[in-house]
Amino acid sequence: MSNAKIRLVGLNKLFHTRFQTIEAVRNVDMEFAAGDFVSIIGPSGCGKSTIIRMIDDLIKPTSGEIFIDGRRVSPHRRIPPEVIRKIGFIFQQPNMYPWMTVRENVMLPLRVFGLRDPEWARHADALIEMTGLREQRHAYPTELSGGSMQRAGVIRAMVHKPDILLMDEPFGALDEMTREQLNLELLDIWRATGKTIVFITHSVQEAVLLSNRVYVMGTNPGRVVDEIAVDLPRPRNLKLIVSDRFAGYCELLTGRIGQVELSQIK
Amino acid sequence: MGLTLEQRRELRRRKDRRDRIVGILAPTFTFVLLLAAWEALVVWLEIPTWQIPRPSSVFAVMFGSFGEFLPHIIRSYSTIIIAFACASVVGVALAAILTNFKALGVALTPYINMLCTTPVITLVPLLLLMFGFGQWVLILAVTLQAFPILNMNASTGFNNVETLKLELMGSLRATRVQTFRHCILPASLPNVFTGMKLSGIFATTACVSSEFSGGNRGLGARIIAYTQFMKMDKAFACIFFVAVIGLFLYTLTSYLETRVVKWKI
Ligand SMILES: Nc1ncnc2c1ncn2[C@@H]1O[C@H](COP(=O)(O)OP(=O)(O)OP(=O)(O)O)[C@@H](O)[C@H]1O
Numbered sequence A: 001m002s003n004a005k006i007r008l009v010g011l012n013k014l015f016h017t018r019f020q021t022i023e024a025v026r027n028v029d030m031e032f033a034a035g036d037f038v039s040i041i042g043p044s045g046c047g048k049s050t051i052i053r054m055i056d057d058l059i060k061p062t063s064g065e066i067f068i069d070g071r072r073v074s075p076h077r078r079i080p081p082e083v084i085r086k087i088g089f090i091f092q093q094p095n096m097y098p099w100m101t102v103r104e105n106v107m108l109p110l111r112v113f114g115l116r117d118p119e120w121a122r123h124a125d126a127l128i129e130m131t132g133l134r135e136q137r138h139a140y141p142t143e144l145s146g147g148s149m150q151r152a153g154v155i156r157a158m159v160h161k162p163d164i165l166l167m168d169e170p171f172g173a174l175d176e177m178t179r180e181q182l183n184l185e186l187l188d189i190w191r192a193t194g195k196t197i198v199f200i201t202h203s204v205q206e207a208v209l210l211s212n213r214v215y216v217m218g219t220n221p222g223r224v225v226d227e228i229a230v231d232l233p234r235p236r237n238l239k240l241i242v243s244d245r246f247a248g249y250c251e252l253l254t255g256r257i258g259q260v261e262l263s264q265i266k
Numbered sequence B: 001m002g003l004t005l006e007q008r009r010e011l012r013r014r015k016d017r018r019d020r021i022v023g024i025l026a027p028t029f030t031f032v033l034l035l036a037a038w039e040a041l042v043v044w045l046e047i048p049t050w051q052i053p054r055p056s057s058v059f060a061v062m063f064g065s066f067g068e069f070l071p072h073i074i075r076s077y078s079t080i081i082i083a084f085a086c087a088s089v090v091g092v093a094l095a096a097i098l099t100n101f102k103a104l105g106v107a108l109t110p111y112i113n114m115l116c117t118t119p120v121i122t123l124v125p126l127l128l129l130m131f132g133f134g135q136w137v138l139i140l141a142v143t144l145q146a147f148p149i150l151n152m153n154a155s156t157g158f159n160n161v162e163t164l165k166l167e168l169m170g171s172l173r174a175t176r177v178q179t180f181r182h183c184i185l186p187a188s189l190p191n192v193f194t195g196m197k198l199s200g201i202f203a204t205t206a207c208v209s210s211e212f213s214g215g216n217r218g219l220g221a222r223i224i225a226y227t228q229f230m231k232m233d234k235a236f237a238c239i240f241f242v243a244v245i246g247l248f249l250y251t252l253t254s255y256l257e258t259r260v261v262k263w264k265i
């Protein structure tokens, strides 16, 4: 079990605001195997972003431990650079820098990491090509559609070849069609690269379509309430969505989330 | 839309060119109209020329006696431009330092703001008394007046970069310098340019008012002298020369802004 790519042990996080202390997550244990695709689903405010941001060390847990590749990275003052470079973080919004062209945005992690070898630039261009952004590579983000921007956000997080992708509701703001399209593209990327993906979503369908396993979370305090394995064949495609087994999983998952919400009312 | 990026940009460029031409023609037209009205009023109301000169005679003097003005133009323009350049560097660099080292910022900001709100003309007699009438004293005074407003604007920009944008740098574990270079500075360029425009205006005002208060060189000093001898056409000629440098700095900064802030178009 300790050969997990990422392991969270007893994570707690308190936020102290001026008026109160918020218990964002309580006693969270999670495990993500190498090459696994795992979703985290739960109602708004249950601490999904908090968890993924702790994994990326954007915020520190109040207590508990985080292991990446068996190495304890938190609580520590600084994560060693070789661990950071294993991680690609994809934000809820595209979060493109408007002052850089698409290509410059995608290359930004390379510049920050000092990866100046032309091989890396070629890799970036290959990713741009693969996501169909070639025509727009010299455009500024304001000239792009929402879908194209989020695509660019995804490949920016992948450009330094991380093993791990942390995705915080990446397609939440997109329309249904674009979202399905990007989901399929993401599955292709995952199959081709074998990255470990932690995917946060509000959408039951999205979670079932994409993942091997789903963590269901509840609020007050944010905690893991269930863990469901999605045993559907791969590679998956849109045909799967209309199958009975898919519907079964969606129902199961919706039920679990519903139970969580009911138990909170009681 | 079925247009390629290049086509859309070309349309954009054409529209910009149209806007630029209108942007030049319209104010020029207003200018000519105002001068004509001025000329007409002075003639009709028979205002004596030692009170208000006619614009035509002001222009005649501007070109006719250009040699007489030239040394003073050079003196004032060089003071303003050198001070503006110094203020630009000092203003932005100081803002970068003060926003990065919070304690230093808290310690110094009130005094920089005070410098901004104190008219430098109140200091100039003192400075001249202490250091003599050298041009560098004026350059120092003008810089002191011009950099704080830029510092204030740039600091506002540096301090108010969207959290999400900074988090990207955080997730890449960028160093402070990298964060400033790739994120904070470009995000704040609009504030920096606003600060520079104001700084140019402050520099022009400060220079002329400093020259009012002492010495016999520079356009400010000439305006005082000509007014005393009721040579209003020459005084007005100097005022126009001052207006020209002020406008030049403003236009220059605006132009730089459109070149540098390409993504805003
Ligand atoms: N920086 C912060 N300061 C104070 N409270 C915070 C902070 N960040 C998050 N919280 C609180 O922690 C809780 C969990 O927030 P989090 O953003 O992780 O939820 P989430 O599950 O991602 O919600 P959503 O689905 O709406 O994005 C919320 O109650 C939130 O108000």
Ligand SMILES: [Mg+2]
Pocket (backbone or CB within 6 Å): A048, A049, A050, A168
């Ligand atoms: Mg969230």
